[in-house]
Amino acid sequence: MALRIKSYEQYQIDYQKSIENPTQFWEGIANTFTWKKKWENTLDWEFTTPDVKWFEGGSLNITENMLDRHLKKNGDKVAFHWEPNDPCAPNKSITYNELYTEVCKMANALKSLGVEKGDRICIYMPMTLEAVVSIIACARIGAVHSIVFAGFSSNALSDRINDAKAKIVITSDGLNRGAKQVELKGMVDTALETCKSIEHVIVFNCIDSGSNMQEGRDLNYHALIADMPEHCEATEMQSEDLLFILYTSGSTGKPKGVVHTCGGYMVYTSYSFENVFQHEGSDVFWCTADIGWITGHSYIVYGPLLSGATSILFEGVPTYPDCGRFWAICEKYKVNQFYTAPTAIRSLMGEGLDVVNKYDLSNLKVIGSVGEPINEEAWQWYFDNIGKGNCPVVDTWWQTETGGIMLSGLGDLSPMKPTHAGYPLPGIQPVLLDGDGNIIEENEQEGYLCIRFPWPSMIRTTYGDHDRCKNVYFSNYKGYYFTGDGAKRDVDGMYRIIGRVDDVINVSGHRFGTAEIEDAINTNEHAIESAVVGYPHDIKGQGIYAYVVVNAANETDPEEMRKSLIESVSQGIGKIAKPDKIQIVTGLPKTRSGKIMRRILRKIAEGEKTNFGDTSTLLDPEVVELIVKESF
Numbered sequence: 001m002a003l004r005i006k007s008y009e010q011y012q013i014d015y016q017k018s019i020e021n022p023t024q025f026w027e028g029i030a031n032t033f034t035w036k037k038k039w040e041n042t043l044d045w046e047f048t049t050p051d052v053k054w055f056e057g058g059s060l061n062i063t064e065n066m067l068d069r070h071l072k073k074n075g076d077k078v079a080f081h082w083e084p085n086d087p088c089a090p091n092k093s094i095t096y097n098e099l100y101t102e103v104c105k106m107a108n109a110l111k112s113l114g115v116e117k118g119d120r121i122c123i124y125m126p127m128t129l130e131a132v133v134s135i136i137a138c139a140r141i142g143a144v145h146s147i148v149f150a151g152f153s154s155n156a157l158s159d160r161i162n163d164a165k166a167k168i169v170i171t172s173d174g175l176n177r178g179a180k181q182v183e184l185k186g187m188v189d190t191a192l193e194t195c196k197s198i199e200h201v202i203v204f205n206c207i208d209s210g211s212n213m214q215e216g217r218d219l220n221y222h223a224l225i226a227d228m229p230e231h232c233e234a235t236e237m238q239s240e241d242l243l244f245i246l247y248t249s250g251s252t253g254k255p256k257g258v259v260h261t262c263g264g265y266m267v268y269t270s271y272s273f274e275n276v277f278q279h280e281g282s283d284v285f286w287c288t289a290d291i292g293w294i295t296g297h298s299y300i301v302y303g304p305l306l307s308g309a310t311s312i313l314f315e316g317v318p319t320y321p322d323c324g325r326f327w328a329i330c331e332k333y334k335v336n337q338f339y340t341a342p343t344a345i346r347s348l349m350g351e352g353l354d355v356v357n358k359y360d361l362s363n364l365k366v367i368g369s370v371g372e373p374i375n376e377e378a379w380q381w382y383f384d385n386i387g388k389g390n391c392p393v394v395d396t397w398w399q400t401e402t403g404g405i406m407l408s409g410l411g412d413l414s415p416m417k418p419t420h421a422g423y424p425l426p427g428i429q430p431v432l433l434d435g436d437g438n439i440i441e442e443n444e445q446e447g448y449l450c451i452r453f454p455w456p457s458m459i460r461t462t463y464g465d466h467d468r469c470k471n472v473y474f475s476n477y478k479g480y481y482f483t484g485d486g487a488k489r490d491v492d493g494m495y496r497i498i499g500r501v502d503d504v505i506n507v508s509g510h511r512f513g514t515a516e517i518e519d520a521i522n523t524n525e526h527a528i529e530s531a532v533v534g535y536p537h538d539i540k541g542q543g544i545y546a547y548v549v550v551n552a553a554n555e556t557d558p559e560e561m562r563k564s565l566i567e568s569v570s571q572g573i574g575k576i577a578k579p580d581k582i583q584i585v586t587g588l589p590k591t592r593s594g595k596i597m598r599r600i601l602r603k604i605a606e607g608e609k610t611n612f613g614d615t616s617t618l619l620d621p622e623v624v625e626l627i628v629k630e631s632f
């Protein structure tokens, strides 16, 4: 593929070209793919409504670019090495030829169930090859996948199914997670009690739990595809047809369905994959994310397969059977590019170097970070001990909404600086704005990170509610896409991400809206009112601190009360969102007009005891004193 930038000078030249003549630049990249029909209009856009269209008039099927076009030359190349949770269980490798066959069989199976182009399919699966096959099978026939991370609760699952009006759920009986097995099918059954749109549930047998199958509705994955034909015509998709929906949290309301479309997402994920990781033909790439998050979508499934890469798909967790598992896998498969989250690095750092130095990591060429700011200590540890001082750390900043990596070094080409994501990729035009929406030209000043020009894999809409997309991303600063992040640019023009400036908290690289967690807490029979804020956490980046006003506080044991509140969050969202600290309070600090003063609560959660800035609008200052007195 001719997409790779090979020097820093070339990056600078390409960047310049991509700004001066964006359409010509992206045409050059898009031309390296297989199109069923070439596009007529490269870009049409405005950021008010917003309305962004890339490669209009063109048609394609992304899976032909992920599979078919590699088969002739590279059919026997391994697409995925699947590494099971249990290191003693057999691993599996699947070639491009085999993946093609499996995808076609599954695509035919979906068709046999009446799935048509545009229908939504929910995928609630562990990290298995069957999950990857299901994703690509949807794309093969133009069905829109909506993957729900398998750690979400049945309530969260049913919300997402209902919002997308999905027709089918693809799931498994359960999943392996370290020493534990987790039941999934029962969660699906509970979720479906409130979902009318689902016609069938396809169940992959992962843990042999013999889960209950509902006659007529539930179908066994392998039985279903067993006799299906091994070829399936790829459905012709317009560039702007929906490829997938992925739900993500924001400041307000329930998670929203971020929509990505076929043409632009294809072009950008492949381009960014090859350049950021400087991926070459025979390299082995490993992204440790879960397919339920955007990182898994773009850099386990789409990006690597579009580029014909060999990747690792890991079912388990970094700490099982011991804290050397990541490094054991790197050695086993001679991994060349390794991509993980700062939270994993921070937790493994604490385990000492013996579990690292046991393994041969000499094949590593590039090591990456994603999902949250990486602190300097973790960056240095990663660079010194995993990269052995020889591998560039690519600190990749991006979002579910951006579809692909936006700010990052490109392998070993770019200069790097700890805690700085670095420079924009070609085609990306970031700006920092002040509170009034003026562009900050000076360096070293913090501002709101916005993007002023479209890029191919940007969010097109929020599913079923275009106004929400407009209000959340395009209204704060007219004419810009607003990221929700604060950032600084240094004298060298490198960007440093400070963190979210809205009510989104980032826990171990996972996004949650504080309102979403409060809603879950408030479903508890004892909860009267709650306020949730983030606070600095050594391993998770941010921890969740909940202040809750409860009834019957005197009659109930505080530990029992906390447990019960945590259970409400586990049920409402999932265990991944459970608060680290819950403080039972008698009242929340409010302004005279009744607004909760979160700023004060954030400070208290950070350990501040006296200095709360301007508190003149506070209705009852005593409330603050009381909270401080009993804070953790």
Ligand code: WTA
Residues within 6 Å of the ligand: 248, 293, 294, 295, 369, 370, 371, 372, 373, 374, 395, 396, 397, 398, 399, 400, 401, 421, 483, 484, 485, 497, 499, 500, 506, 509, 510, 511
């Ligand atoms: C944060 C994950 C600092 C940021 C791909 C963003 C980061 C949010 C970085 C998106 C990074 C992601 N440095 N912060 N390298 N990467 N973030 O949608 O706050 O799950 O807005 O996408 O994660 O999270 P999301």
